[in-house]
Amino acid sequence: MPTMLEVTDLGHRYAAKDGVYTAIDGLSFTVGSGELVCIVGPSGCGKSTLLRSVSGLLRPTTGQVRLHGNLVSGVPADLAVVFQDYSRSLFPWLSVQRNVEFPLRRALGRAERRERARQALEQVGLTGAAGKYPWQLSGGMQQRVAIARALAYRPALLLMDEPFASVDAQTRFELEDLLLRVRREQDTTVLLVTHDIDESVYLGDRVLVLSKSPARVVADLTVDLPAERDQITTRESERFVAMRAEVARLLHSPPAEVAAPARERAGAVVGE
Amino acid sequence: MRRAVRGLLGLAGLLALGEVVGRSGLAPEGYLPPTSVVLTRLVELLGDQSFVLDVVATVLAWAIALGIAVAVAVPLGLLLGSVPVLRHGTRAVVEFLRPIPSVALIPLAIVVFGMGPDTKIFLAVYAAVWPILFNTIYAMDEVDPLLVDTARSFGLNRGQVLARVVLPNAAPFVATGIRLSASIALILVVSVELLAGAGAGIGKFILEASSGSGRMDLVFAGTLVAGVLGYLVNAGFEGLQRKLFAWSATTGEVPQ
Amino acid sequence: MTARTTRFLQQWLVFAGLVAVWELATRAARAPFFPPPSQIARAMYQQWLSGPASRLFLTDDVFDHVFPSIGRMLGGWAGATVVGVALGVLLGRSAVAMDFVGPLLAFGRAIPPPTLVPVFLVLFSLGTPMQLATIVFGTVWPIVLNTVDGVRAVDKVKVDTARAFRIQGPQWLFGVVLPSALPKIFAGLRVSLSLALILMVISELVGTTNGIGYQMIYAQRQFELPAMWSGIVLLGVLGYVFNTLLLAVERRALAWQPVGNHAQATGG
Numbered sequence: 001m002p003t004m005l006e007v008t009d010l011g012h013r014y015a016a017k018d019g020v021y022t023a024i025d026g027l028s029f030t031v032g033s034g035e036l037v038c039i040v041g042p043s044g045c046g047k048s049t050l051l052r053s054v055s056g057l058l059r060p061t062t063g064q065v066r067l068h069g070n071l072v073s074g075v076p077a078d079l080a081v082v083f084q085d086y087s088r089s090l091f092p093w094l095s096v097q098r099n100v101e102f103p104l105r106r107a108l109g110r111a112e113r114r115e116r117a118r119q120a121l122e123q124v125g126l127t128g129a130a131g132k133y134p135w136q137l138s139g140g141m142q143q144r145v146a147i148a149r150a151l152a153y154r155p156a157l158l159l160m161d162e163p164f165a166s167v168d169a170q171t172r173f174e175l176e177d178l179l180l181r182v183r184r185e186q187d188t189t190v191l192l193v194t195h196d197i198d199e200s201v202y203l204g205d206r207v208l209v210l211s212k213s214p215a216r217v218v219a220d221l222t223v224d225l226p227a228e229r230d231q232i233t234t235r236e237s238e239r240f241v242a243m244r245a246e247v248a249r250l251l252h253s254p255p256a257e258v259a260a261p262a263r264e265r266a267g268a269v270v271g272e
Numbered sequence: 273m274r275r276a277v278r279g280l281l282g283l284a285g286l287l288a289l290g291e292v293v294g295r296s297g298l299a300p301e302g303y304l305p306p307t308s309v310v311l312t313r314l315v316e317l318l319g320d321q322s323f324v325l326d327v328v329a330t331v332l333a334w335a336i337a338l339g340i341a342v343a344v345a346v347p348l349g350l351l352l353g354s355v356p357v358l359r360h361g362t363r364a365v366v367e368f369l370r371p372i373p374s375v376a377l378i379p380l381a382i383v384v385f386g387m388g389p390d391t392k393i394f395l396a397v398y399a400a401v402w403p404i405l406f407n408t409i410y411a412m413d414e415v416d417p418l419l420v421d422t423a424r425s426f427g428l429n430r431g432q433v434l435a436r437v438v439l440p441n442a443a444p445f446v447a448t449g450i451r452l453s454a455s456i457a458l459i460l461v462v463s464v465e466l467l468a469g470a471g472a473g474i475g476k477f478i479l480e481a482s483s484g485s486g487r488m489d490l491v492f493a494g495t496l497v498a499g500v501l502g503y504l505v506n507a508g509f510e511g512l513q514r515k516l517f518a519w520s521a522t523t524g525e526v527p528q
Numbered sequence: 529m530t531a532r533t534t535r536f537l538q539q540w541l542v543f544a545g546l547v548a549v550w551e552l553a554t555r556a557a558r559a560p561f562f563p564p565p566s567q568i569a570r571a572m573y574q575q576w577l578s579g580p581a582s583r584l585f586l587t588d589d590v591f592d593h594v595f596p597s598i599g600r601m602l603g604g605w606a607g608a609t610v611v612g613v614a615l616g617v618l619l620g621r622s623a624v625a626m627d628f629v630g631p632l633l634a635f636g637r638a639i640p641p642p643t644l645v646p647v648f649l650v651l652f653s654l655g656t657p658m659q660l661a662t663i664v665f666g667t668v669w670p671i672v673l674n675t676v677d678g679v680r681a682v683d684k685v686k687v688d689t690a691r692a693f694r695i696q697g698p699q700w701l702f703g704v705v706l707p708s709a710l711p712k713i714f715a716g717l718r719v720s721l722s723l724a725l726i727l728m729v730i731s732e733l734v735g736t737t738n739g740i741g742y743q744m745i746y747a748q749r750q751f752e753l754p755a756m757w758s759g760i761v762l763l764g765v766l767g768y769v770f771n772t773l774l775l776a777v778e779r780r781a782l783a784w785q786p787v788g789n790h791a792q793a794t795g796g
Contacts, residue, residue, distance in 0.1 A: 057691055081692040088685035093707040093784040102703065103693035135786040153693065275627045282628035303650045364539035365546055371767025373726040376741075376760045378733065379748035383756075384561050455638065462640040467733050475643070482646030495643040502638025 001032035004189050005054070005157060009063035011214075012049050023049040025214035027063070031157075036183055036190040038200035041210030042251060047193045050215065051161045054191065055081050067157060080155035084162040086142040090134040090149075096121070097130040100149045120152035121145075123182050140171035144178070151182060158183075160192040164199065173231045176203055180229060197251065201243045202229060209250045218254040221246065287311075305489040313493040327497060329472035330461055333389050334505075337396035337457045342450060345401045349408025349446070354438075359409065366405075374399035374460060375467070382468055389471065392464040399460045400453035407449030411442035444517045451509035458505055462498050474498050563754045568761060571754035576762075589743075597739040598766070600656060601728040604663025605721055612668045612720070613713060616675020617705065626676065633673060641666030641723075642730050649734070659731035666727040667720035674716025678709025711785070714778045721774055725767050 010027040013020050023046035031037045041047050052058035054065050056075040065072040067079065080103075083089040090099050100117040108116065121127055124144040134142050143163060150158055163179075164172040176199065183190055194200050200207045201223055209219040225239055234240055287307045293299075294306025317323040352359040374395050385391040415438050423437045465475025474494055481490035547565050554564040563571075576594065579587040619626050645662055652658040682705055690704050706713075732741025744759035 052688075055692055057688055075692055075694050077694060079692070081689070083685055083689065085685050088683050089689045091686065091704070091707070092786075093710070093782075103695065105699060105703075106695075133784050135784075278624070278627035279631040282630075282632055285628070286632055299651060303647075360535050361538055361542040364543040367768065368543065368764060371722065371725075371771060372760060372764035373722070373729055373767060375726050375729045375733070376744065376763040379744050379756050380561070380760065383748060383751075383753070459640040463642040463730065466640075466642050466645070467730060475640075478643050478646065482649070486646075486650060488647060488650065491643070491646045495639060495647075498643050499635050499639035502640065503635050506634070506638060 001034065003030050004033045004035075004068060005031040005191065006066040006069075007054065007063070008066075010050070010053055010060050010065065011062035012046070012053060012058065013061045022214040024053070025216060027215065027217055029208055029217055029220060031189060031191055034187055034189055035205050036180075036192065036203060037206045037208060038204035039191065039193045039208045039210060040195065040197060040200040040247060040251070041193075041215055042212050043195050045210050045213045046215040047195070047210065048161055050210075051081075051159055051191075051193050055079060055159050057081075076157075078154075078156040080150035080153045080158050082143075082146050082150050082158070082160045082163045084165050086139065086146045086166065087134070089146055090142055092134050094133075095130065096126065096132050096134065096137070096145050099134065099145055100152050103149065103153050116152045116154075117148075120148040123151060123185065124148045124178060138171075140167045140175060143167060143175060147175075147178070147182070151186060151188075154186075156189060158188050158190045160190065162194055163192065165195070172199075177229075177231065179203065184227075197244050197247045198235070201225075201240060201247060202231075202234060207243075207247060209247055209254075211254050219250050302486070303488055305492060309489050310492045310496065313489045314496060317490075317493055317497075323477060326472050326474055326477045327501075329389070329470075330458075330465065330474045330498075331501070333392050333461045333473065334396065334454075334458050337393045337461065338400060338450075338454055340393070340397045341400035341404060341453055341457065344397070345404035345449075345453075346408055346446060349405045350412065350442075352405075353409040353412025353442075370402050375463065378464060378468055381464075387469060387471065391468060392461045392470055392473070395464050396457040396460040400457040403452040403456065404446065404449040407445045407452075408442065411445030412438070414445065415441045444513070444520045447509075447513050447517065451506065451513060454505050454509055455502060458498075458502050474501075561753060563757060567754050568757045572758040572761065575755060575758055593738050593740055593743050594762070596656075597728055597732065597741070600659050600731075600739070601663065601724045604660045604727070605667055605724040607660065608664045608668040608671055608720060608724070609717060611664065612671025612716070613675050615668075616672045616713075617679055617701070617709075619672070620676040620679025620709070621705075623680075626680075633669065633676075637669035637673065641727055642734075645731065645734055655736055659728070659736065662731045663724050663727045667723045670719040670723070671713070671716040674712045674719075675709060678712025679705055681712070682708040711782055714774075714782065718771065718774055718778075721770055722767060725763065725770070729763065 007030070008028050011025045012023045014023060015021075027050060029037075039047060039050065049058065053060045054072070056065070056072045056079070059073070067076050070076070091102065094102060097114075097117050100120055101113045104113045104116060118127070118130070121130055124147055126141065126144050126148060129137060129141065129145075134145065137145070143166075147163070160179075164175050167175065179190070179192075180203065182188070192200075192203060204223050207219075207221045207223060208217055209221070210216065211218050221243070223243060225234060225237070225243070290304075290307035290310070292306075294304050294309070298304070352362065377395055377398060378391075381391045381394050385394060419437055419441065420433055423433045428436065461473070462475040464470070465473035466479050467475075469479060470476045474497055478491050478494040478498075481487045481494060551564045551566060554562045576587055576590050577585050579585050579590070619629065641662060644665060645658075648658045648661040648665075652661055686704060686708065690700060695704065728739070729741040729744075732739035733745050736742050740759055740762060744756050747753075747755035747759065
């Protein structure tokens with residue numbers, strides 16, 4: 001599996017009122033092509049800062065991000081982001097269809113744009129809502145629109161910042177399965193940030209556990225669950241339960257030396 | 273700090289531009305006096321008793337007009353805001369009266385009140401009533417019903433709910449209305465003085481300066497004074513509002 | 529009958545009742561300054577609506593005075609809109625520029641526009657150019673200030689979203705910034721439209737030989753009170769009509785807003 005994303009020694013510091021605030025510090029990890037990697041960390045640990053740095057929205061203070069081996073400075077062309085706050089990330093003055101088409105306007109002609117948007121909306125099950133305005137849809141449906149917009153853009157790497165944190169539990173399950181399905185269909189590489197332990201294990205091929213702020217990578221766990229997952233059977237399986245307990249333990253009492261989180265070591269912990 | 277410096281630099285830039293344009297001869301002699309001339313006149317005027325009296329006359333008329341507008345519009349707004357039947361019934365009347373531009377009433381006010389200060393005060397009141405009235409009515413709608421229910425569940429009666437819950441909640445909006453009206457009233461007073469000719473006032477001063485000799489330097493100096501007054505009125509009310517309603521999450525702005 | 533029509537009838541019944549009371553009161557009082565509404569209505573009809581059928585019954589007065597007034601008002605307002613929105617977008621995108629000119633804008637807004645009429649009178653020729661200058665100067669401030677506010681307040685997540693999809697240039701300006709600012713811009717446009725009507729009258733009281741304001745001051749000097757009153761009523765009607773039209777345009781342009789926000793927008 002070729003490496004798509006390579007994050008090396010990433011750090012970000014803000015000038016705060018009382019001196020310098022370090023949001024993230026010395027973060028290193030990679031994401032392979034076609035992988036779905038979940039980053040889980042305690043709230044306020046700098047997850048969003050990390051994602052913004054990876055996406056090129058924020059210039060990191062130290063370290064570097066490479067996508068396909070190219071240094072990221074500014075937002076790369078083949079990257080899309082789904083934000084947590086769908087109600088603010090969709091453009092309220094555009095219909096659902098036009099929201100999905102909006103980022104494609106530069107590159108594609110009218111007919112092609114339409115077709116792409118139609119396909120993407122079909123993928124997320126919103127074919128009937130194309131003419132509606134975002135406020136006419138429920139929260140879960142709005143987030144589907146945001147996902148469709150990202151899919152229609154056909155990014156090599158899809159970044160998701162707590163994408164399901166603002167919808168109710170039932171909808172969240174639906175959207176999680178939707179994500180697993182479309183990512184298989186489209187073979188997209190996904191980096192997803194969440195604070196929900198269960199979600200990270202349920203969705204991920206790998207789970208990166210972060211420490212409290214300043215965030216560092218505490219562990220890099222491979223999720224050895226079958227690729228085909230199910231909200232009921234997967235979640236009650238022994239492997240899933242053991243895995244989420246492991247992640248919870250790492251989150252609450254991270255191992256002392258976190259400076260060099262080795263994959264092998266984390267694997268040894270999980271691998272019994 | 274840096275913002276204040278930049279603001280002053282911006283002001284200096286405008287003054288310098290005024291100086292350059294004034295001296296460039298773009299406009300005929302005396303039409304656009306350079307900044308230095310205007311500022312000199314301004315300083316002279318501030319020491320001139322009759323001009324100071326003009327300023328006092330304007331400010332006095334403004335204060336009286338604003339006082340009357342508040343005394344009329346706040347109670348009326350509270351009444352219309354709390355009795356829906358009255359409010360809907362009078363809506364067409366209000367919608368008809370409001371768009372009549374106050375200046376359209378200048379000819380009428382002159383024949384009714386003559387040239388005295390009554391005219392400008394009447395017109396300023398007419399113009400200043402609306403923002404206060406609308407903000408007050410709006411404020412009564414904005415009171416969270418949950419807050420009223422909470423108060424009633426603690427055993428407050430209607431009067432107490434009004435005094436302790438509804439009015440404090442309405443206050444920031446009313447204050448914003450008063451601030452808007454204060455600016456409008458000042459503009460109206462000066463305008464009416466200028467258009468209708470009054471006994472005394474900044475507007476009258478500008479009118480006299482412009483007619484006959486066409487002393488644009490005096491016109492600009494008078495305009496500057498009027499502008500500074502307006503600026504101070506707005507800034508003063510804003511400061512007061514920030515101080516009084518620091519507890520309030522709302523800015524008191526009413527979506528128009 | 530729906531609650532809405534009931535309310536509508538209720539409103540206009542009250543209105544008609546008040547007009548009737550006014551009619552009776554003015555007839556009884558015989559106050560010279562306050563002619564009865566029926567007399568005002570007759571004066572309005574004669575002045576403006578007794579023309580030939582071929583011109584939709586409009587009189588010469590309408591063509592010589594009312595239309596020029598409306599033209600100047602709308603022309604000045606349109607000019608102020610173009611200048612105000614352009615300036616507002618430029619200033620709103622740059623915090624530094626706003627630091628420099630912000631205080632000047634606040635000061636400019638505080639200047640009573642008629643005080644500069646004497647200056648405009650000597651700078652521009654008497655009549656339309658001077659009037660346009662007065663209207664533009666007086667109405668541009670609310671548009672600039674509201675546009676700056678709207679442009680500055682573009683939601684952070686939308687900024688991030690647009691950047692993440694590499695949206696730049698015209699698409700950024702016309703697709704993201706202006707639509708975001710549009711509700712605010714409309715609020716400014718509404719304020720300045722009513723100002724434009726006021727300034728139109730003011731400029732006609734001073735320096736022209738035609739227009740609604742000129743006719744009113746002329747009627748006052750001739751002591752033709754009904755004619756003066758018909759000017760007042762006409763201006764009220766114009767104010768109402770233009771505000772209603774702008775609201776209709778606004779509702780169209782902002783149709784994407786949730787229903788609740790519309791009620792608020794019309795409430796003010």
